[in-house]
Amino acid sequence: MPLGFRGEGITYTARFCGVETPFYFNIKETIKTYIVHGDFDFVVSPLMFSGHSPSKDRDPEVHNLDRRLYPYAETDINVAWAQWAKAGIVVAKICPWLDLDSEDENVRTDSEAILKQQIEWASYLSLKACLLPTPKGNSCANYARCVNQILKGPKNNMQLLLRIPIGMSDNDYSPRSNASVDSWQTWNSFRVLCDHHNLLTIALDIKRVLPPENSLKRWYGEPVDAAILDTDIFLTKARGNTTYLPKRHQKLIADLLDHNKPPFRNFSSALSYEGQATDSLKYTEYERAICKALLDRVPNEKASFIVTVLVVVGAGRGSLVFASLKAAEITGRKLKVYAVEKNPQTVIALDEVIKANNWVDIVFIVTSDVRYWNAPERADILVSDLLGSFGDNELSPESLDGAQRFLEKDGISIPSSYTSFLQPLTASKSYQIAKARKYILHSESACVVKLYNVARLAPSQQVFTFTHPKWFDKESNERYKKLQFEIPKDTGSAMVHGFAGYFNMTLYKDVCLATEPSTKKPDLFSWFPMFFPLRMPIRVDRGSILEVHFWRCVDSRKVGFLFLFLHFMLLIWIALCNLKQVWYEWCVTSPSSSPIHNCNGRSCWMDL
Amino acid sequence: MPLGFRGEGITYTARFCGVETPFYFNIKETIKTYIVHGDFDFVVSPLMFSGHSPSKDRDPEVHNLDRRLYPYAETDINVAWAQWAKAGIVVAKICPWLDLDSEDENVRTDSEAILKQQIEWASYLSLKACLLPTPKGNSCANYARCVNQILKGPKNNMQLLLRIPIGMSDNDYSPRSNASVDSWQTWNSFRVLCDHHNLLTIALDIKRVLPPENSLKRWYGEPVDAAILDTDIFLTKARGNTTYLPKRHQKLIADLLDHNKPPFRNFSSALSYEGQATDSLKYTEYERAICKALLDRVPNEKASFIVTVLVVVGAGRGSLVFASLKAAEITGRKLKVYAVEKNPQTVIALDEVIKANNWVDIVFIVTSDVRYWNAPERADILVSDLLGSFGDNELSPESLDGAQRFLEKDGISIPSSYTSFLQPLTASKSYQIAKARKYILHSESACVVKLYNVARLAPSQQVFTFTHPKWFDKESNERYKKLQFEIPKDTGSAMVHGFAGYFNMTLYKDVCLATEPSTKKPDLFSWFPMFFPLRMPIRVDRGSILEVHFWRCVDSRKVGFLFLFLHFMLLIWIALCNLKQVWYEWCVTSPSSSPIHNCNGRSCWMDL
Structure with a gap:
């Protein structure tokens, strides 16, 4: 049941649905049940039986049998593991009861040893990801230290998903868990301790009662790579057998899917300009603005003989020239356009259009930097499109300061002002x-x-x-x-x-x-x-x-x-x-x- | 009146006494008065008359005379400035009234321009340092931004001392000053904004009423390169004309002089070992410990026939061997010493001493790693000196674990324990x-x-x-x-x-x-x-x-x-x-x- 497209190599757009299973000795059967016969894309499963205690191994009284061997399931024997491991259909679930920050030193050192052992096993099986248990209590420094050592180990390329609960539920694994603790704090402390490692990501364990909307929104900026939903959260319709998620849960999942896209992409200027030239809304608005300016400047009774001089600063391929001519047509005003552009290549297309439409007496192309152009007459209207993503960042203020020399005292600049914003x-x-x-x-x-x-x-x-x-x-x-x-x-x-x-x-x-x-x-x-x-x-x-x-x-x-x-x-x-x-x-x-x-x-x- | 030695090129051990002066047009006279005839090492003096306002220069109504020229004093004309500048006897004092974070934009931009102008002037005169005014009020972001631009400018190598008041006094320059603000916070914010630049240091402006001792101590870890004392702080003895500083001020100045030494020096291991080998207290204490151990192990009545086997782990040049022999002599106990050392070069001197003293039947040199040494008999006492600066950091625990093989069940290890500390x-x-x-x-x-x-x-x-x-x-x-x-x-x-x-x-x-x-x-x-x-x-x-x-x-x-x-x-x-x-x-x-x-x-x- 893939939730989205799974392209060749494009894993980030793929959306998969998995199932968390208990420990089975026979992983082959697990895969058969849930993936081959079931409708799931992957299983999250413990890879070994977690009943032993490394601290007892250190006790010299206990017979020194190599206990590291027997707790494993048949993961390595029964199936062609390379096949399912590389397909990413098994995610190793690390023992949830591990407590690496326990005050009890035996529990702590046992937990350290088991974590290391299970991750080594998953790594040997070439798994792509492990699900790490939720940190217990408020302190997670030692847990983070062990995970950090694994993340920075010379051979690690496995993704470690830290299970982070959001919201409240009735039952919980951890004996030291403190529901009043904001789980974001735990996550934040953990990832800062691990120095923001890119292989450390989040599996959000979504509970029945969700926190406020603003609190949920924080997670959209965090590296959430999985969301875990307990089947208890699903509701059943009063009539019929269909189950569904509560509305807020539906929205949360949809938003998480929407936000979990590749990180920031940089766009080259060329690509951006491409977008600008074909943005119809933008030029419609310019046209409306020029219409209003023409009507304000030339009353109806003088429309037939007053010629408005309009200078387009940075004419490029001519979109603003066409918007100006269209505005003149709509308002019935007479217009003379100077299309000033410093890059001679970009006006070739414009020149062609002007000739084809027989506008040679109305539109004059000037290839010059507007700051140094010696204008033959003063302009009534300056039209420009020099804003960058942050408004003034592409030096519109400096360019228009230069153009202002040849603007009439009561002339109009379109745009007349701009303000940048931050968030x-x-x-x-x-x-x-x-x-x-x-x-x-x-x-x-x-x-x-x-x-x-x-x-x-x-x-x-x-x-x-x-x-x-x-x-x-x-x-x-x-x-x-x-x-x-x-x-x-x-x-x-x-x-x-x-x-x-x-x-x-x-x-x-x-x-x-x-x-x-x-x-x-x-x-x-x-x-x-x-x-x-x-x-x-x-x-x-x-x-x-x-x-x-x-x-x-x-x-x-x-x-x-x-x-x-x-x-x-x-x-x-x-x-x-x-x-x-x-x-x-x-x-x-x-x-x-x-x-x-x-x-x-x-x-x-x-x-x- | 140099307060300390001024070595060739060793400026950090030099301690100088300067005087803060008002603005004089003739800097030559200033130097003559205070340094040639007076007893000071340097003057802290404004370099220009600070009565003009750059914001007025921008007013087109004002005649466009180049105002940047006339406010300067005769610093550049009257004296061979290169001489006094390079000697570091003039520190430029920047206008104290500058307020680069004023809400009034004119005051702010004027302050920016004057700061830049005065520092450029000091830089042109090749001065080594400028005294910057105390930031006004709580906010100092714009001030820090301007200073940061200067510090990171391509040509800057001038030290900028930020004047930071500590304690309280009756009068203060700044109209927006807030006495309840901890001046450390201002300093901290300023230096973080300037990214801990090494040319930004502190001139502590010490006031009459000092804050608590712990609060003063913080400054010992900060880059305090000057202390400013107002003459008002000095007290006059009831009888006679002698003036003196209050006791807490005396202590503060002494402590600042004591702490303002070169930053951390790294010591090579060789140098450290050199120190250790000649540290008499250390070996006296080892000797005392060995005496006590010998007395505990061998009662007086058996002293004549029981031979105590003592192994020195890491014998080196033999200091611990000699301490052991001396302890045996003091206590009248019989001793057999195995001097184990893995580095064969270091025992040559020891070997000579043993032969010269005819100890060849008592002391046996073993050149081996103690962890792999096959000891001919069990030891009663293990003596070692393997601690590093943090106790266990030179692997004393691992080495002594190895040596323990040949220690008697009731044997003694000297040292018997060690604990590291952090601060x-x-x-x-x-x-x-x-x-x-x-x-x-x-x-x-x-x-x-x-x-x-x-x-x-x-x-x-x-x-x-x-x-x-x-x-x-x-x-x-x-x-x-x-x-x-x-x-x-x-x-x-x-x-x-x-x-x-x-x-x-x-x-x-x-x-x-x-x-x-x-x-x-x-x-x-x-x-x-x-x-x-x-x-x-x-x-x-x-x-x-x-x-x-x-x-x-x-x-x-x-x-x-x-x-x-x-x-x-x-x-x-x-x-x-x-x-x-x-x-x-x-x-x-x-x-x-x-x-x-x-x-x-x-x-x-x-x-x-």
């Missing part, structure tokens, strides 16, 4: 990826991402706003903002791995485009969010304040280039350029301080 | 050194150190105990201990950078040797403490519990050796050895969790 995230997989990188600089780089496998910990808040045209020329484009996010009380504690960045832009008056989740329209797909990582995740407790500082820094600096050719001759060329650079720096100061990230733009910056 | 430390300079290392593995390595520039945050606690001989052969030498240190309430918050390790050993009955500070005798100098670092420092708040876990792990593992010779011929030799290894792992679980350090002994271990 704290749990994103453990992104952190694991960043941690695997060699250099500290990489773990400070902001990137454009699709946000899967994240938990959004608080509503997003405004960061930087830019308005165009700005009437005080010298106004700096540097910005500084301090934000305070309150973590809702019912969320409980959570880990912040970084921040999602969005924006909201006003094209003209009430015509807006937004990627900020609370106002974003679903069919806008030009922009993915930005992700600003933290080098070390920061833990926030329930109801606490997360204080974040963001800076937009602008500086001009001398940059040296060195070109070295070694081909029969040696040529060294050193050039000094005066570049203007823009970058962000960020840090957290509450509940604890982080270092300031991306100091002097050392990891990521934009050149002007 | 949490603030040791910021050691962290800066570790952080500068490229690899994470280095920052997990325990090392033997002299503890300067540290604050001891709580009394030390017992960790692992070993007793010899042990009567249950199979007893493991693995250990696990959980410790809880309570940070005293009057200490305030502090940073834990790692743990000092000591030991306490019982040689025989009441004869003990200890490096644990509360019981250590001052003239014992064989061992320096051990230091177990934390990869990331952990902040502990007043009255909180610091929970630490320590493991002693023992494992045998196959280790491969590969020898490769490339000299006209290719020889590859792969050897597989079965080695037993011992290592420690450690972590913190409260107030927050750290990763488990030194997993599988990856950074430091001992081979058997």
Whole structure:
């Protein structure tokens, strides 16, 4: 009963349904019953009989028979184990009663020995995963130490799923279990002790009574790779034999399936631009904004003789030119368009269209950097589409400052303003990826991402706003903002791995485009969010304040280039350029301080 | 008036006395007054007149005269600045009123510009240090961001001293200052934001009313490079004109001078052994212990005919052999000594002494590993000196387990037991050194150190105990201990950078040797403490519990050796050895969790 597509090698999109079984001596029969005749994709099964006690082996009075041999089941004898092991259809279930942090030293050392023994056995059988028992009580340091040693062992490539209960039920394995303990705390302590190892993931053991919604949401940002549902949770319809899950459980499972996608993907700029050019909602909104601006600027009685001069900044393949021409047509206004574009390759297609439609007297293509273009006349309307995923991050403010020179005093800029937004995230997989990188600089780089496998910990808040045209020329484009996010009380504690960045832009008056989740329209797909990582995740407790500082820094600096050719001759060329650079720096100061990230733009910056 | 020796290039042992002056236009006169005619080593002086406001410069209405020129004093004109700058006799004092975290944006941006301008000026003058003003209020993120940019700038090598007040006084510069704020918190936040940069240090501004003793002690582990005393603090004797510092201030200054020594030094084993061999207290105590053991074993009436067999494990140059012979002489007991030593070079000197003294019938040198030595007879007393700085860390337990084979059932081991101790430390300079290392593995390595520039945050606690001989052969030498240190309430918050390790050993009955500070005798100098670092420092708040876990792990593992010779011929030799290894792992679980350090002994271990 696969719950999703199982592609060749694409295990992350596959969704499987397994069954947890008791210990059977004959694993072949187990597989036959549940997988061949049953409808399951895999079994979670103990691999050995767990009745012995290693501490008694150390007792010299006991006959020194090698007890390590006999507790095993026939896992190694009866079946072609390589076959079922490699297919991943058996997950080893480690004894649930192990207590590696017991105050009783015998229980503790026995538990250590059995854990090691069972995992070695599973590893020998080439199993892909083991299900580890829930840590008992509040303390899990010794358990984590043993698991960490296994994870970092020279040969380990097995995934270890730690069974973490959420919610409440009537019965429980553990004698020292404390229902009032937030199981997230246990998980968090365990994974920090194991230094966020990527082979340590979660099997959520979902109980009948679920905690509040916000508390559940935290898990969407954690590496949950399995969910365990007891059959007791299923309800039976009053009439008939059909069973079903309670609504909140249904939603939780659906959400977990939805979030358990591959971690962040980076998109190259080219791919992003591709998306933008075909985003119909975006250009419809631009068209609406230009219509309103034309109507405001030229009254009906003057429509026949006033020609509005419109400059498209960054014309590219012409989408904004076409939107402008369409707006002129709809409103019946006369238009003259300068399509300014610094990249000559991108306007070839536009040039063709203009010729084909006989617009050569209306649309003028200018291949120049808008900041240095010597405009032949002043513009009534500036239209641009220069926003990045975080609004101003692709230097729209600096570009439009340059374009403003040739805008009429009462001219209109579309967009007229934009504001960036930030939101704290749990994103453990992104952190694991960043941690695997060699250099500290990489773990400070902001990137454009699709946000899967994240938990959004608080509503997003405004960061930087830019308005165009700005009437005080010298106004700096540097910005500084301090934000305070309150973590809702019912969320409980959570880990912040970084921040999602969005924006909201006003094209003209009430015509807006937004990627900020609370106002974003679903069919806008030009922009993915930005992700600003933290080098070390920061833990926030329930109801606490997360204080974040963001800076937009602008500086001009001398940059040296060195070109070295070694081909029969040696040529060294050193050039000094005066570049203007823009970058962000960020840090957290509450509940604890982080270092300031991306100091002097050392990891990521934009050149002007 | 140098307070200490100023060696060529050895600036850290130099202690200087300077004077803080107001702004004078003529820096030459300032130097003449205070240094040439006065008795000071350096002046702390503002370098420019601080009456201008960069925000007004941005106002286009104001005539655009380059205001950056005129506020400077004659620092660059009147004197051969290179001379006094390089001598370090001028420290630039940055405007104290700067408020880089002001809510008023003009004040904030003006402060930023002035800070940058003044530090650039000091840097141009090749000054070695600047005194930065105390952060105003609770928030210092923007101030730290600007300082961090300067510290990480491509050309900076100037030391920036942040002025941090301790205690209370009647007047204060800052309008937003909050006396109830613990200034350590401000410092801590600032340095974490600047990522523990090694050029950011502290100028402690010591006030009249000092905080509690424990709170003062925290600073001994911080990078305090200057102390500022207001002349108001000095008292005048009722009779006469002499002034003096109050007693607590005297002690504080003396302690700061004492602690401000070079950071941790590593000692090679050879140097340590050198110290041990000449440590007279140690061998006197061994002698006392052997005397007591001989008297207990052989009653007076049998002294003339019973020969006690004594084995020295690790005889080296013979100090323990001589101590044993002396004890026999004192007690009038007959002795036969086997001096077992695996390193044949070290016993040459011993052999000479034995021949010269005609002890050839009493002392027998055995060059063998004690674990594999086939002893010709059973020993009454085993004497060894195998402890490392953390007690069991040089594998004394494993060596004595091996020697125990040939000890009489009622035989005595000297030492009869030993216990290791741990103590949490603030040791910021050691962290800066570790952080500068490229690899994470280095920052997990325990090392033997002299503890300067540290604050001891709580009394030390017992960790692992070993007793010899042990009567249950199979007893493991693995250990696990959980410790809880309570940070005293009057200490305030502090940073834990790692743990000092000591030991306490019982040689025989009441004869003990200890490096644990509360019981250590001052003239014992064989061992320096051990230091177990934390990869990331952990902040502990007043009255909180610091929970630490320590493991002693023992494992045998196959280790491969590969020898490769490339000299006209290719020889590859792969050897597989079965080695037993011992290592420690450690972590913190409260107030927050750290990763488990030194997993599988990856950074430091001992081979058997």
